[in-house]
Amino acid sequence: MxxxxxxxxxxxxxxxxxxxxxxxxxxxxxxxxxxxxxxxxxxxxxxxxxxxxxxxxxxxxxxxxxxxxxxxxxxxxxxxxxxxxxxxxxxxxxxxxxxxxxxxxxxxxxxxxxxxxxxxxxxxxxxxxxxxxxxxxxxxxxxxxxxxxxxxxxxxxxxxxxxxxxxxxxxxxxxxxxxxxxxxxxxxxxxxxxxxxxxxxxxxxxxxxxxxxxxxxxxxxxxxRQLNKEVFIMDTREVLKEFPAIEGYPGQLIDDHSFEVAVEKHQSLNELFASLSERGIHVLSMRNKANRLEELFVSLVEPHSENGEEMQV
Amino acid sequence: MNAQQQWVAFCTIVVKEIRRFMRIWQQTLLPPAITIALYFVIFGRLIGPRIGEMSGFSYIEFVVPGLIMMSVITNSYANVVSSFFGTKFQRSIEELLVSPVPNYVILVGYIIGGVARGLAVGVIVTLLSLFFTHLQVSHMGVTVAIVFLTAVLFSLAGFINAVYASSFDDISIIPTFVLTPLTYLGGVFYSISMLPAFWQGVSQANPVLYMVNAFRYGLLGVSDIDVVWAFVIVIAFCVALFVYSLYLLERGKKLRS
Missing domain, CATH: 3.40.50.300 (P-loop containing nucleotide triphosphate hydrolases)
Structure with missing residues (x-):
């Protein structure tokens, strides 16, 4: 064609x-x-x-x-x-x-x-x-x-x-x-x-x-598909005092009803939700922390930037 | 583009150009009419009678052809230089550059736009002159041909000026420092037979002299120069400037980076 x-x-x-x-x-x-x-x-x-x-x-x-x-x-x-x-x-x-x-x-x-x-x-x-x-x-x-x-x-x-x-x-x-x-x-x-x-x-x-x-x-x-890791923000029903530490899923507390957690490409969201359920935490909603393509774009372009020049995307 | 499409594109450019100068008639058609009317009053009614005859005609009869030609020259030039530079300045020239219109169609379209304004002002000034003097036409063919070719020539000159111009200052330099002196010294207000031999020779290097005198010949039947030479010079200039303008467009001079 x-x-x-x-x-x-x-x-x-x-x-x-x-x-x-x-x-x-x-x-x-x-x-x-x-x-x-x-x-x-x-x-x-x-x-x-x-x-x-x-x-x-x-x-x-x-x-x-x-x-x-x-x-x-x-x-x-x-x-x-x-x-x-x-x-x-x-x-x-x-x-x-x-x-x-x-x-x-x-x-x-x-x-x-x-x-x-x-x-x-x-x-x-x-x-x-x-x-x-x-x-x-x-x-x-x-x-x-x-x-x-x-x-x-x-x-x-x-x-x-x-x-x-x-x-x-x-x-x-x-x-x-x-x-x-x-x-x-x-x-x-x-x-x-x-x-x-x-x-x-x-x-x-x-x-x-x-x-x-x-x-x-x-x-x-x-x-x-080249994106190795995505960071999700999760909003919970329960009040959180600290980040619910789950092995293999690093993250941090944002406020008393939400936290962010990094999920690598090979990891399963089901496992993450299961671990959260075991801790009595119910997730009401979740979203990507940043646009996925944007994360990838920055990772692709940044290594080429000269003299620490700021990239605008 | 086939021939029919090129004709449509050409008409589109011409209509756009005419619409532009008609839309701003207060800036394009009215000022030259007022200026030339003042010339008629001052040189025709106030000073003219004291000057007496020139080349066998009253002074107002003598200057009318020159003043008509002066308005054609300045307005055909001004139309193309301001319109084409305006499209460059606003970047609307890109509308034409991205389209399939051949360069010669773009050029001829703008030139005919300039000719249209030059002739429109020429007609207005001619009609105004009738309030001040009787107008005769001795050679209609010469009159029409020379005024058309002159409008073409100065439209081409305006186009070249617009291509090279980078600012609004650049489009006023040539009219102020070149066009106006050439016109005023081009036999509009006097016959070069009044000048000493040396200055007569110098005057003959001024192309405007040939246009003004050829036009005066068309109307009054008198001229300081050989009318055939006038046509040879004007046509030669038109061809040279057309080829150069086309070259500038093909090269994309100050139009394509």
């Missing part, structure tokens, strides 16, 4: 000498929901920039649904929709005009462009705002406007660069639902994100980029 996106040995060195990409290779299959993770400056946005022609590659190959961008970038671009990280539309244009104009850039005749504009503005809850200047929209509406604009030519590959950055939880959830729906309808989606929960909830496969290299390229499930 022809890959939706195929990147081979991609290098990018900027004019100032900074080498952002050091030979990355990546395949994304049609219909996939693919996450690209990495700390700031890892090369995620540069990779997206190369795919959609905003960044000139130094060497390497990129093809979109089998079309090499060096041979027919115009055809490759027909298949791509891009939602950038920062707002990049004319702040003085009306919402409707922004989306319809983008449809025109892809050669859609005026009538079809207007129909598609209405369709996607309605789907993204912006139809009522169609006559407003884009600068008057809230941050979340502006993000949805960029998604509508990216979808108006109905691309087979949708690339989103941190689409939910700065978006409130309710809106983020509704955007996730929308992205799941268009993915279910057959659109291949690639997203970069700082929210590991987002990648875990939405994506089937994931690549982690760090300092211009891909250090992991696998399924989200496989990645989570």
């Amino acid at each position: 022809t890959a939706a996106l195929s990147i081979s040995n991609l290098h990018k060195q900027y004019d100032n000498g900074f080498e952002a990409l050091k030979g990355i290779s990546l395949d994304v299959q049609p219909g996939d929901f693919f996450a690209v993770l990495g700390p700031n400056g890892a090369g995620k946005s540069t990779t997206i920039g190369v795919i959609c022609s905003l960044v000139k590659k130094t060497s390497g190959q990129v093809s979109v649904f089998g079309t090499d961008i060096d041979e027919n970038f115009s055809l490759a671009k027909q298949n791509i929709g891009v939602v950038p990280q920062e707002f990049n539309f004319n702040q003085f244009e009306k919402v409707f005009d922004i989306v319809k104009t983008q449809a025109g850039y892809y050669g859609l005749p005026a009538k079809l462009a207007a129909q598609r504009t209405e369709k996607y503005l309605r789907q993204l809850g912006l139809w009522d705002k169609r006559e407003q200047r884009s600068r008057t929209l809230s941050g979340g509406m502006k993000r949805r406007l960029m998604i509508a604009r990216a979808l108006v030519h109905e691309p087979r590959l949708l690339i989103l660069d941190e689409p939910t950055a700065g978006v409130d939880i309710e809106l983020r959830r509704s955007m996730w639902q929308f992205l799941k729906e268009i993915n279910a309808r057959g659109t291949t989606i690639i997203l970069t994100t700082h929210y590991l929960e987002e990648a875990e909830s939405l994506c089937r496969n994931v690549a982690i980029i760090d300092r211009g290299h891909i250090i992991q390229n696998t399924s989200v499930k496989e990645l989570l």
Whole structure:
């Protein structure tokens, strides 16, 4: 099957000498929901920039649904929709005009462009705002406007660069639902994100980029299997005076009704619950202390950080 | 993109450009009309009668073609430089760069947008001039061709300025220090036959002189220079600037990192 996106040995060195990409290779299959993770400056946005022609590659190959961008970038671009990280539309244009104009850039005749504009503005809850200047929209509406604009030519590959950055939880959830729906309808989606929960909830496969290299390229499930230890927080019915010491399960008391406990991959939660029952402790609820993918991400990326530089995830 | 899709994309860019300058008509169409009306009042009614005839015409008749051309030059240039730099500044140029629109379609779209504003202002100024003088057209073909080519040329120049510009200061330097002196010294207000031989020679190195005089020839039938040369020079400039603009787009100069 022809890959939706195929990147081979991609290098990018900027004019100032900074080498952002050091030979990355990546395949994304049609219909996939693919996450690209990495700390700031890892090369995620540069990779997206190369795919959609905003960044000139130094060497390497990129093809979109089998079309090499060096041979027919115009055809490759027909298949791509891009939602950038920062707002990049004319702040003085009306919402409707922004989306319809983008449809025109892809050669859609005026009538079809207007129909598609209405369709996607309605789907993204912006139809009522169609006559407003884009600068008057809230941050979340502006993000949805960029998604509508990216979808108006109905691309087979949708690339989103941190689409939910700065978006409130309710809106983020509704955007996730929308992205799941268009993915279910057959659109291949690639997203970069700082929210590991987002990648875990939405994506089937994931690549982690760090300092211009891909250090992991696998399924989200496989990645989570690499997690050796998980820390759970348990809330109890009984009042606790101290951490209920159980051999092989280290932990600590949080307050008089909850404690945290580490469970290694080979250990059984049943054994843990049995030991707690023997001590007369009833667990009312339990949850992960941190996002599992986030723990793994930090463990993968941290060893590469230079000079103790803080990583943002 | 096939030819039909490219045509749609081209029309989209042109419509967007026209919509932009029509939306802000108070900044794009009104000021040049007021400025040129003041020129008509001062040079036509107040000072003009004291100057007397020039090249066989009253002074107001003589300066009207130059003033129309001056407004076409400044507005076609200003439209493209401000619009294209604005899209760079707001990063909305990325909408076009990620799309499959060929570079020559982008370029021609912006140029026609600049020509549209240049000609719109030209028509407004021409209509205003009718309040101050009788306007004749001696050579319609020359008049239309030279005004169109001049608008194309200065739209291209504005485009190149916008590509290189990194700040709003950069888009005002060329109009202030290059365009305005060339226009004022380009035979708008006087015939170069009034100048000493040396300065006549210097003036002939000014491309604006050829455009203004060719336009004056189209309207009044008189010119300080050979009109054929004017067309050769303007077309040569248009071709050279078009090729260079396209080269800048292909290279992604200050557009793609």
